[in-house]
Amino acid sequence: MAIKRKIIISIALVGAATGLIVYAIILPTIQDIKKISDAVYAERMDLEKxxxxxxxxxxxxxxxxxxxxQKEKLASVFVNQGKELEFITALEKIAADQGLKQNIQMPAATGKKSEKNLYSRLLGITVNGDFIGILKYLKDLEKLNYYFNISSLTVGLDGKNPGNKAVNAILTGKIYTLPGAQKTF
Structure with a gap:
């Protein structure tokens, strides 16, 4: 029985040594690997974000x-303060090209300044002439580099001269202006 006992003791010692190695070395290593894996996953998610x-x-x-x-193009659609004459001259040229009589009403700037230093100004235009000329005027007005937001358009026969086939068009709306020194926003 001494041999049997030695074998059992040897197996028990090897098992205890194996258990001690597993408990002391392998389990902490597995826990460290899990922590590192979680840290790598979190870092990967952070890198993806x-x-x-x-x-x-x-x-x-x-x-x-x-x-x-497009910035310059956008800035060019505004009428610079103090340079309203350029805009009015452009309107007069269109009217002259179409053979129309034109009356422009642009009250002094009373609009409130927006957060981008933009002002809106009221503009009223009355045009008198033949119907086709007025249509061409509107088409050319649309092609202007300036932005004129028309809120109302009324077209009718000239009531002053009943025998005349002249047509009146009344446009009201707003133009937008930038302060004179400021070209961009």
Whole structure:
């Protein structure tokens, strides 16, 4: 029985040593590996978020660069304060080209300044002439570089001269102005 006992004691010692190695070395290593795996996963998620934000920033910058050439065009649709005469001259040229009589009413600027330093000004235009000329006038008015927001358009026969086939068109609306020194916003 001594051999049997030695074998059992040897097996028990090897089992205890194996259990001690598993408990003292392998289990803490597995826990460390799990912690590292969780940290890697969290870092990967953070990197994905940063990548998505970077892509969004890149797209935003690309869109901004695409819009940059349009900045001057956008600024040119406004009438610069103090240079309203250029706008009125353009209107008079269109009326003269179409052979129309024109009356322009532009009261002094009383509009409130917006957060972008923009002012809106009322504008009233009365045009008198033939119907086709008035249609061409409206078409040319639309082609102007300036932005004229028409709120009302009335077209009718000239009531002053009943025998005349002249037509009156009355346009009312707003133009938008920038302060004279400021060209961009």
């Amino acid at each position: 940063k990548y998505i934000r970077g892509q969004l920033l890149k797209k935003t910058l690309e869109d901004f660069e695409k819009a940059r050439p």
